[in-house]
Amino acid sequence: MPVLSVTGLNVRFSTEDGSVHALKDVSFDVPERRIVGVVGESGCGKSTLINAILGLLAKNGEVSKGSILFQGDRDLTKLGATEMRALRGEEIATVFQDPMGALNPVFSVGQQMVNVQYRSGLSKAEKRKRASEMLKQVRIPDAEAALSRYPYEFSGGMTQRIAIAMALMMEPALLIADEPTTALDATLEVATIELLQELQVKIGCSVLFISHHLGVVAELCEDVVVMYAGEVVERGTVRQVFNDPRHPYTVRLLECDPARQKKRMRHLPTIPGEIPDLRARPEGCIFAPRCHRRFGACANTPPDMETGTGHVARCFLADQPEPVGAQG
Amino acid sequence: MLNYAIKRLGLAVVIVSVAMFLLFSMIYLIPGDPASVALGPRATEAMKAALRERMGLDQPIWVQFWNFYSGAWTGDLGTEILSERPVLTVVMEQLPYTVALIVGGISWSVALGIPLGCLAAVRRGGWVDRIVGVLSVAVIAVPSFVIAIYALLIFAVWLQWLPAIGAGEPGEPGDQLVHLILPSLAVGIGWVGYIARMVRASMLEVLEASHIRTAYAFGLPDNQIIYRYALSIAILPTVTLLGIGIGQMLSSAVFAEIVFSRPGVGKLVYDAILTRNFPVVTGAVLVTTAFFVLLNLIADLIVGALDPRVRSNF
Numbered sequence: 001m002p003v004l005s006v007t008g009l010n011v012r013f014s015t016e017d018g019s020v021h022a023l024k025d026v027s028f029d030v031p032e033r034r035i036v037g038v039v040g041e042s043g044c045g046k047s048t049l050i051n052a053i054l055g056l057l058a059k060n061g062e063v064s065k066g067s068i069l070f071q072g073d074r075d076l077t078k079l080g081a082t083e084m085r086a087l088r089g090e091e092i093a094t095v096f097q098d099p100m101g102a103l104n105p106v107f108s109v110g111q112q113m114v115n116v117q118y119r120s121g122l123s124k125a126e127k128r129k130r131a132s133e134m135l136k137q138v139r140i141p142d143a144e145a146a147l148s149r150y151p152y153e154f155s156g157g158m159t160q161r162i163a164i165a166m167a168l169m170m171e172p173a174l175l176i177a178d179e180p181t182t183a184l185d186a187t188l189e190v191a192t193i194e195l196l197q198e199l200q201v202k203i204g205c206s207v208l209f210i211s212h213h214l215g216v217v218a219e220l221c222e223d224v225v226v227m228y229a230g231e232v233v234e235r236g237t238v239r240q241v242f243n244d245p246r247h248p249y250t251v252r253l254l255e256c257d258p259a260r261q262k263k264r265m266r267h268l269p270t271i272p273g274e275i276p277d278l279r280a281r282p283e284g285c286i287f288a289p290r291c292h293r294r295f296g297a298c299a300n301t302p303p304d305m306e307t308g309t310g311h312v313a314r315c316f317l318a319d320q321p322e323p324v325g326a327q328g
Numbered sequence: 329m330l331n332y333a334i335k336r337l338g339l340a341v342v343i344v345s346v347a348m349f350l351l352f353s354m355i356y357l358i359p360g361d362p363a364s365v366a367l368g369p370r371a372t373e374a375m376k377a378a379l380r381e382r383m384g385l386d387q388p389i390w391v392q393f394w395n396f397y398s399g400a401w402t403g404d405l406g407t408e409i410l411s412e413r414p415v416l417t418v419v420m421e422q423l424p425y426t427v428a429l430i431v432g433g434i435s436w437s438v439a440l441g442i443p444l445g446c447l448a449a450v451r452r453g454g455w456v457d458r459i460v461g462v463l464s465v466a467v468i469a470v471p472s473f474v475i476a477i478y479a480l481l482i483f484a485v486w487l488q489w490l491p492a493i494g495a496g497e498p499g500e501p502g503d504q505l506v507h508l509i510l511p512s513l514a515v516g517i518g519w520v521g522y523i524a525r526m527v528r529a530s531m532l533e534v535l536e537a538s539h540i541r542t543a544y545a546f547g548l549p550d551n552q553i554i555y556r557y558a559l560s561i562a563i564l565p566t567v568t569l570l571g572i573g574i575g576q577m578l579s580s581a582v583f584a585e586i587v588f589s590r591p592g593v594g595k596l597v598y599d600a601i602l603t604r605n606f607p608v609v610t611g612a613v614l615v616t617t618a619f620f621v622l623l624n625l626i627a628d629l630i631v632g633a634l635d636p637r638v639r640s641n642f
Contacts, residue, residue, distance in 0.1 A: 056544055088547035096545070101538040106560045106635055116546040150636040166546070 001072045003174050003206040004030035004053070009066035009077075011045075011052050011230075021281045022048045023230045026066070027304070030174065030223075035200060035207040037221035037238070039214060039253070043275055045230035046210045050178055052077075053208075054094065055084035071173060089116055093167035097179040099160035103151040109135075110147030113166050134165040137202075138195060157188040161195065168199050175200070175207045181216060193220050214257045218242055223310075226250050229275050229286045236311030246305075246313035246321050249287045285315070293317055336628060340621045347617040348400060352393050355606050383409075383607075396610070405611035410603070415611035418596070423615060425495055425592040426581050428504075432512025433577045434570060437519035442563070444520070445527025449562075450554060452532065460528070464521035473583035476514035480587060483510055493589040511584040518580070519573050526569050530562040537561075564635055571627030575620050 011023035023045050030036045038046055051057045053068055055076060068076040070092070076084070088094075096102045104112055113131035114124060122130065128147060135143035138161040151159055160180060167175060177196065181189040193216060200207050211217050217224055217238070224241045226234040226249065234247040245251045252271045254260060261268070273290035276282055285291070288298040297316045305318035363376040363385065380386050383406075384395055399406065405415035448460040467475070484492035496504035534540065535558055543553045582594030589595075593612050600608035632638045 054545055056541070085547045085549070088545055090547060094542070094545040096538055096542060098538050102542045104539045104543070104557050104561070105637055107557070108636075115548065115552075118548070118552075152637050163542070 002029040002031045002069075003071055004208065005067075005069040005072070006049075006053075007067050007069070009049075009052065009068060010064045011048055011057065011061060012064045013058065013061040015060065015279075018279050020278050021230065022061070022278060023052065024281065024286075026227075026230070026232050028225045028232055028235050030206045030208050032206055033200075033204055034223060035197075035209055035221045036223040036225060037209045037211060037217035038225045038227060039211060039217050040227035041212065041275065043229075044227040046227060047178070048230070049227075050094070050176055050208075050210065053176065054088055054092065055079065055081070086119070089172075090119060090170050091172050092174045092176065093170060093172040094176045094178065095160070095163050095167045095180045097182050099156045099163060099180075099183055100151070102163045103159060105151055108148050108150055109154075109162055113147070113162075113169065116166060117169070130169060131165075134169045135162065137199065138162070138165040140165070157184055157192065160184060160188075160192055164192075164196065164199070168203055168205070171203050172205055175205050176210070177207060178210045179212070180209075182211070182213070189216065196220065214242075214254065215259045226253065229281075230278060231286050231314060232312075233287060233315070234311075234313040236308065240308055240311040244308075244311075244321060246307050246311070246318040247287075247315045248291045248293050248317075248322075250313070251322060252290075293322070332632070333629070336625050340625055343621050344614075344618055345397070348397055348614060349393070351610050351613055351617075352396055355610055356389065356392075358606075400614060405614065406607035408608055409605050415607045416615075418608060419593060419612045419615045422591055422593045422596045422612075423619070425590060426578070426585070426594060426616075427619070428508055429512055429515055429581050429584060429590070429592060430574060430577050432508045433516030433519065433580070434574070436513055436516030437523050437573070438570070440520040441523025442527050442559075442566070445524040446531060446554065446559060446562075448524065448528040449531035449535065457528075460524055464524045466521070467517050468521040468525075470518070471583075472514055472518055472580035473587060475517055476511065476584050476587040479510050479514050495590045495592075507590075511588045511590055514584045514587070515577050515580045519570070519577065522569065522573065523566055526566050527559075527562055530565050531558060534558045534562045560634065564631055564638075567627050567631050567634070571624040574623045574627075578616055578620060 006029070007027050009023055009026040010021070013020040013022055026045075026049065028036070038049065040046055048057070048061070051061070052063060053076060057063070063077040066077070070076050070087070074083075074087075076087075079087070103109065107115075110128060110131060113134070114127045117127045117130065120127065132143040132147055135146055140146050140158060140161060146154075146162075151162075154162065160183075164180070180196070181192050184192060196207070196209075197220060209217065209221055221238055224235065224238050225232055226241065226247065228249045234241055234245065234250045241250060242254065245254060249271075256269050256271060258268055271290055276286060276289065282289070283301070284299040285294070285302045288294045291298070295316075302314050302316050304312050304314050305316075306312050307318050307321075361376070363379040363383070364371065367375055367379060377386075384392055387395075396406070403416055405419070407414055408418055444460045444464075448457040451457050480492055483490045490510050491507050494507060496507035498504075531554075535554075540553060540558055543557050548557070578594075581592060582598060584590070585592040585595040586598060593616055597609055597612045600606070600612065
């Protein structure tokens with residue numbers, strides 16, 4: 001049974017210029033003890049997806065269709081605010097992108113780590129002990145003293161490790177990591193990812209890892225979900241999606257990854273065109289206006305075609321792949 | 329921390345010195361001879377000359393300034409013209425009344441302004457927010473003496489809930505407190521508006537911050553997030569603002585003390601100007617300036633105590 005099972009999720013925001021269809025028919029699973037990566041450009045709906053899972057959509061946003069099943073029995077789209085709050089931090093923990101801003105600047109690290117344990121029946125001393133043990137696990141030197149220090153006294157990499165410690169302290173079933181390494185430099189990125197991997201195995205949780213860094217996803221994740229303009233265009237195991245991409249967008253995305261460039265080029269490749277305006281979501285395939293393989297059928301909504309076990313692409317041509325780099 | 333306090337104290341000395349210089353020049357430039365005022369129309373030239381000599385008015389201006397300046401730092405603010413009592417004693421007799429008025433004003437503005445600002449921010453765009461917005465502008469725009477007069481008319485004359493004038497019986501704190509309610513409201517109400525608007529603006533900013541998102545993602549109760557996590561940060565600019573606000577409240581205090589016929593430094597200065605009792609004017613304004621500078625220093629130290637990031641720069 002997957003820890004998280006998103007099925008046909010639609011999210012709409014009502015704005016002054018009309019309704020924005022931010023997520024359309026999003027489906028994927030986060031199986032137990034697996035790390036699932038979500039990749040896509042900025043504005044593809046990654047943050048909306050997280051907020052929908054956490055029940056923290058802005059007031060003008062709502063889940064208009066679909067379900068988010070947590071551990072098979074609870075539909076997160078139907079839980080009340082109180083039940084949702086009981087779940088957050090306890091069973092679903094989150095690490096956010098900006099490490100320097102993720103912790104409250106006027107409370108000490110210890111105060112904040114004790115505060116998030118407010119539901120446990122432990123004494124304050126026990127909570128502090130638990131916090132310092134967790135800091136040791138993320139290799140914060142002198143963990144006991146670190147508790148009485150303030151976030152600004154730590155470097156970006158350290159604050160991110162503290163944020164990870166805080167998230168994993170409650171041993172959640174699911175960890176949502178929202179680009180946790182984007183703000184870090186390359187060496188720290190590797191160290192943080194190794195730490196995440198290690199703790200995930202130790203705690204035995206599942207991880208939903210949001211990133212736009214394909215290399216990191218390939219390194220860390222077992223499954224990957226490719227999002228474009230609020231839709232899941234392709235999903236499967238990392239091997240399936242990275243070695244045998246079936247959606248033209250995935251193909252283009254992989255071609256644009258600088259790490260995959262084999263020969264020297266004057267310009268890095270880009271995908272021509274822009275993400276469509278989601279206020280007026282076009283009929284048919286969402287990627288069609290930028291797609292080099294579009295044809296008549298693309299004016300209709302493409303089906304989710306399964307081309308291998310768990311490998312799904314939302315494209316009419318999913319069963320006729322093109323090799324990566326065919327476009328040159 | 330100590331370094332910072334010393335630095336700020338040094339700055340305070342400079343500010344007070346400049347204030348002394350300005351004060352001295354102003355008094356010097358005001359037309360009218362203190363000696364003729366003090367002695368009345370029937371004084372002879374010789375009597376006036378004698379008084380001027382005793383007050384040091386016959387000496388060169390820079391000697392006068394130096395006497396004033398060096399005297400002030402040792403607590404010698406000169407003597408009052410009429411009763412010949414030391415000015416410092418006269419001012420210090422009145423200062424507690426004004427301090428009570430200012431503290432009362434701050435209490436009103438904090439007790440009403442912070443909750444209203446929070447409420448407006450949390451209910452952003454709702455009717456609570458709109459009412460608080462309109463009221464804030466209203467109380468900021470109306471001069472405090474107008475509020476003082478209306479408060480006096482409504483609560484003291486018309487409803488007769490509260491005493492109209494005076495500061496209450498000496499030695500009876502309860503009575504004095506009741507007498508403080510209306511004047512301090514008049515002094516502080518404008519700042520309810522400033523503080524409500526300030527708290528609202530900074531709350532809205534803080535509520536957008538990513539650490540607040542983290543707090544929500546950890547399932548902390550909404551009240552704890554808003555009134556502990558967010559307000560602890562949103563309050564900081566307000567404390568600094570209040571430090572400045574005290575200056576304006578001091579000038580409102582002059583009106584409040586006149587309208588409610590309360591004793592106090594404001595009333596003292598007012599009466600002293602009318603009687604050309606210049607040593608009292610300079611002395612009272614100087615003490616008030618020092619008081620203001622001191623309170624600003626305290627406000628900055630409070631910000632330091634509340635914000636570890638500022639503390640580290642001390």
